[in-house]
Amino acid sequence: MSKTCQECGGKCCRYFCFQIDEPQSYEELDDVRWYLCHEGVSVHIDEGQWYIAIQNRCKMLTEHNRCRIYEDRPLVCRGYSPDNCDHAQGDYHYDALFQTPQDLDQYAREKLGGSAYEQAKAASRAKAAGPGRQEASRASPDPGRGDRGKWERECGFNP
Numbered sequence: 001m002s003k004t005c006q007e008c009g010g011k012c013c014r015y016f017c018f019q020i021d022e023p024q025s026y027e028e029l030d031d032v033r034w035y036l037c038h039e040g041v042s043v044h045i046d047e048g049q050w051y052i053a054i055q056n057r058c059k060m061l062t063e064h065n066r067c068r069i070y071e072d073r074p075l076v077c078r079g080y081s082p083d084n085c086d087h088a089q090g091d092y093h094y095d096a097l098f099q100t101p102q103d104l105d106q107y108a109r110e111k112l113g114g115s116a117y118e119q120a121k122a123a124s125r126a127k128a129a130g131p132g133r134q135e136a137s138r139a140s141p142d143p144g145r146g147d148r149g150k151w152e153r154e155c156g157f158n159p
Helices: 003-008 026-035 101-112 114-129 131-138 148-155
Strands: 015-020 041-046 049-055 096-098
Touching (some): 026 041, 026 101, 096 101
Antiparallel strands (some): 015 049, 041 049, 041 096
16 A cells, blocks of 8 residues: 555545536526535536535445455555645646535526526526416516526526
């Protein structure tokens, strides 16, 4: 085992991360907000791609931070090396990091503009509230479509 691995404490064995689709609507953005309501979950954007990271210690990691199935470990684990590991690489430099629903809300407000974001949010929630609320929202202009072009241009979301 390399010196780097001995000093590390098993950082690569304490989370998993995978790519998710970039939200294309307020409803999809709200799904990401829901993820962020859970312990040990963060979402980040790296080189334009969206990812979810879940802090969850591997069951195969011993109390001394060694892999109890090292010789039979999964291929994803075999892809880590002292040259490309979390310990050796240091902090990540993401385009954006969201650790709370409020982080994501702030990002969306900045990218879309506060009023456009709030309008899309209100329209989505009115739609989800049921037929009575939908009828009421039809009587007034659809707030979710107020500046659709701006939503698409700046956020890539398509409500």
